[in-house]
Amino acid sequence: MPSPADFLASSKSSVADERLHRAIDTAAHRFLDTRAEVFAGFPNGEALRQRARALKEQSLARLDECLEALQAALEKNGATVHWARDSAEARRIVSAIAAENRVSVVVKGKSMLAEEIELNEALEASGIEVVETDLGEYVVQLAGERPSHIITPAIHKSQQEIALLFHRRLGSPIYTQAEEIAAEARRALREKFLRAEMGVTGVNFAVAETGTLVVIENEGNGRMATTIPPVYVALLGIEKVIPSLRDLAPFLDLLPRSATGQKLTAYTSLISAPAQLGNRKQEMHVVFIDNGRSRILADPAMREVLFCLRCGACLNACPVYRKVGGHAYGYPYPGPIGAVLAPNLAGLDTASDLPFASTLCGACRDVCPVKIEFPTLLLELRRRIATARGKRSERAVVRAWSKTVSSPLLYRLASRLARLCEPALRWPAIARRLPLARSWYEVRELPRLAKRRFSERGPEGDGRGGKRT
Numbered sequence: 145m146p147s148p149a150d151f152l153a154s155s156k157s158s159v160a161d162e163r164l165h166r167a168i169d170t171a172a173h174r175f176l177d178t179r180a181e182v183f184a185g186f187p188n189g190e191a192l193r194q195r196a197r198a199l200k201e202q203s204l205a206r207l208d209e210c211l212e213a214l215q216a217a218l219e220k221n222g223a224t225v226h227w228a229r230d231s232a233e234a235r236r237i238v239s240a241i242a243a244e245n246r247v248s249v250v251v252k253g254k255s256m257l258a259e260e261i262e263l264n265e266a267l268e269a270s271g272i273e274v275v276e277t278d279l280g281e282y283v284v285q286l287a288g289e290r291p292s293h294i295i296t297p298a299i300h301k302s303q304q305e306i307a308l309l310f311h312r313r314l315g316s317p318i319y320t321q322a323e324e325i326a327a328e329a330r331r332a333l334r335e336k337f338l339r340a341e342m343g344v345t346g347v348n349f350a351v352a353e354t355g356t357l358v359v360i361e362n363e364g365n366g367r368m369a370t371t372i373p374p375v376y377v378a379l380l381g382i383e384k385v386i387p388s389l390r391d392l393a394p395f396l397d398l399l400p401r402s403a404t405g406q407k408l409t410a411y412t413s414l415i416s417a418p419a420q421l422g423n424r425k426q427e428m429h430v431v432f433i434d435n436g437r438s439r440i441l442a443d444p445a446m447r448e449v450l451f452c453l454r455c456g457a458c459l460n461a462c463p464v465y466r467k468v469g470g471h472a473y474g475y476p477y478p479g480p481i482g483a484v485l486a487p488n489l490a491g492l493d494t495a496s497d498l499p500f501a502s503t504l505c506g507a508c509r510d511v512c513p514v515k516i517e518f519p520t521l522l523l524e525l526r527r528r529i530a531t532a533r534g535k536r537s538e539r540a541v542v543r544a545w546s547k548t549v550s551s552p553l554l555y556r557l558a559s560r561l562a563r564l565c566e567p568a569l570r571w572p573a574i575a576r577r578l579p580l581a582r583s584w585y586e587v588r589e590l591p592r593l594a595k596r597r598f599s600e601r602g603p604e605g606d607g608r609g610g611k612r613t
Contacts (some may be wrong), residue, residue, distance in 0.1 A: 146374050148532070150474075150497060151243045151472060151473060151474070151497035151500075151567060152497055152499050154472045155222050155467075155468040155472040155501075158467070158469050158471070158472045161238065161469075161519065163302075164300055164469050165187055165466070165467065166292075167300055167301065168299055168300060168301060168465075168466050168469055169300065169466055169564060170384075171293075171296060171460075172299075172460040172461075172465075172466055172504075173460075175403075175405060175457070175460045176454075176460050176461060176511070177399060177405070178404070178405025179405045179408075179409075179457060179511065180291040180590055180598070181405065181462075182401045182405050182407060183401060186401065189401075192397055192398060193513055193514065193515055194512060194581055195239075195394050195396065196366070196398055196514050197514045197515050198395045199386065199391050199394065199395075199436075200448075200450070200514055201202050201388050201448075203339060203385060203387060204383065204392075204441060204447065204451075206387075206451055207382065207383070207441060208388055208472050209424060210226055210352040210385045210386070211352070211385055211432065213352040213387075214350055214355060214385050215355065215432070216355075217352065217354055217355025218254075218355040218430055218609065219355075220355065221355045221416050221417040221418075221566065222417050222418050222425065222428065223355070223417070223418065223428040223430050224428065224429045225429075225432065226429060226431045226564055227434075228430045228431055228432065228434065228435070228436050228444055228537065229417075229432045229435060230371065230434065230435050230436075231260070231261040231262065231435050233553065234261045234263070234379070234431055234433050234435065235261055235262070235263060235266040235433055236264075237429075237482060238263060238266070238267070238344070238377055238379075238431065239266055239267060239376065241342070241377060242270065242272055242375075242428055243270070244344055244374050245341060245342065245374070245427070246341070247272055247274070247341040247375065248271075248272060248273065249273045249275065249336060249339050249340040249341060249342075250272055250273070250274045250275065250341075250342045250343070250344055250457040251273065251277050251333075251336055251337055251340040251342075251343050251344075251365075251368070251369045251372075251373065252264075252274060252276050252277060252344045252345070252369060253277060253278065253343070253344070253345035253346065253359065253361065253365055253366035253369040253370070254276075254280075254281055254297075254345075254346065254361060254365075254366065255346030255379055255432060256291075256294060256346060256454055256476055256477065257346045257379045257380075257475035258344065258379055258580070259290065259291065259379050259487075260348065260476045260477075261379075261435065262436065263324075263344070263379075264276075264373070265478050266463070266467070268322075269351050275284070275333070275336045275340070275448055276364075277336070277363075277365035277368065278327055278361070278363060278365055278366075278371060279298075279363060279365075280293075280296055280297035280298040280299075280324060281297050281330055281335065281566075283297070283298040283301060283309065283329075284297050284298050284301075286309055286313045286314075287301075287309055287406055288583070289397070289471070290470075290471065290476070291441050291470065291476070292470035293455035293456060293470050293478070294454055294455070294459060294469055294477065294478075294479075294481075294507075295403050295404065295456035296456070296569070297318065297510075299469075300468070300469050300470070300471070303322055303325070307319045307320070307325055309571075310325060310328055310329075314328060314332055316328045318502060320591045328548040329468075332512035333365070337345070337368050337369075337372050337373075338372070340369075340372070340373045341373055341374070341375060342373050342375040342376070342377060343368075343369035343370055343371075343372065343373040343376045343377070344369065344372075344376075344377045344379065344593065345359055345366050345369050345370055345376075345377075345378055345379070346378075346379050346381075347359060347361070347378050347379065347380045347381075347383055347384055347430075348360045348378055348384065348385055348395075348399070348453075348454075349387060349392060349395060350384050350385045350386070351385075351386060351387075351389050351391075351392060352385055352386065352388070352506050353387060353388040353389060355416055356389065356391060356415065356417055357378050357380070357413075357414070357415040357416075357417045357430065358395075358412065358413070358414055358415075359378075359390065359412075359413045359415065360400070360409045360410075360411070360413075361409060361410070361411050361413075362404070362406075362409050362410040362411065363410070363411070364410070364411055366411065366413065367411050368420070371411060371414060371419045371426075372543075373426075374421060374426055374427060374431070375427045375428075375429070376418070376426055376427070376428050377420070377429045377430075378428075378429070378430045378431070379431050379433060380430055380431060380432050381432060381433055381435075381437060381440070382432055382433065382434055382437050383441075383450040389576075395453065396408070396412065398406040398453070398513040398514075399453050399455055399513065402453070402455040402457040402512075402513040403455040403456055403457065403515075405600075411502060411519070418585060422510075424517075428439060430464070435489065436488065437450060439488075440488050441490075445489075445561070446488055446521065446523075447526050448516055448521070449481070449485060449488060449516065449521060449546075451483045451513060451514040451516055452481055452485075452514070452516060453512055453513055453514060454477075456479075456506075457507035457511040457512060457513065458479055458481055458511060458512055458516075458518065459478060459479030459480070460482040460511070461478050461507035461508055461510070461511045461584070462479050462502070462507060462508055463503055463507070464501050464502055464503060465478060465480070466481040466558075467499060468501075472487070473498060473501070475490070475495065477497070480508035480518045480522075481506070481516075481518075482498060483498040483499050483501055483502055483522060484499070484518065484521045484522065486498050487499060487525050487529075491517050492525070492528060492529055492532060493532075496529050496533075499522050499524060499526050499529060501526035502518075502519075502522050504519045504522065504523070504606050506518070506519050512539075520562055522579070542548065559593075563591060563593055566592075566593055
């Protein structure tokens, strides 16, 4: 699993990139507006969100039972099930399947889990050509980049940039219409689909009752990857299992509305058995991947992060994500979900910056289809990081502030002292030496203190030198 970078260092250039801000803001606001529109015409939306949350709670409470039932159903249907404890084991399993089938070309449907376990790199190291077939994923693969968004991987690129990229990598004309760019990608990818010996996709949901894998997408590339190659491999995060087909309905209503503002995605594939390919059946493998999820499940304070549907709505709503983009996070899942997942999966030491990359405004929680309490999770991670670091100076400053603002006498004395010290505090050389202030002063100025405290204005004043009317 990739290690998150130093967020503070990697985000500095992004904060200054106005072109990046425009690209992300345009797409994010469009998704948020369409989401608001479809939910406004969806009378039972809030009740459905609560229902979906309850279903995730119930599924995780009996996860072991559901996974066993899912394995039995899949094997009965003709699939082979593998269990992977971590990224390395998952990569070994998929690489072994490819080697056994003498695979030279793999076509991939969109899969954030594949990004998490760094599957492409492992297959390519074995001499296998790996082709991303989601248009956005294909664009960032050609550019040698990682996805910048869960749903729209190339959200950070303009149409002109993509046209120039296709011209440079595929030899196409420099197209000026989005339809021409999409047609060029379709021509290039069709040949790959026909040559590929193995297809790989992620899984949005897995139904334990029937052994059904649910793959949701808008382009048809996922359906091509699951049906054309003679070998199909599904990557399943163990938290994606739900008990029955009846439980699937709320998620099929909520996921597209939250992700793209659609009432229904263009392609919803329910795969219960290997495809029939002429005179023989396709070889179908399902890899159950833990990679730290059971550890999160055992942590009551963090468990609800496993509710996530990977809709990307929290990214669109997050003011921090919209300022820095996905690459600054250095992790496959950026934004609020990444700020919570990375420390849990990669470790607090590795991803200690990310829980602080939030204003705690709660916009992520408000748009989440399963109402994940992101602010609560982020605060808990901050508490754990602060405890692990043992920074006594920070604790002392916070405790002193708490004591000061809770005492009228101390608050008055501190106010007077602040007025005396204010001129000196405006000198950067002095201000940046204060505890907790160095990073703050790099991008902000000290607010000016009011000439008179509120309590000094008198009961008749309006604070502007006039009388109340």
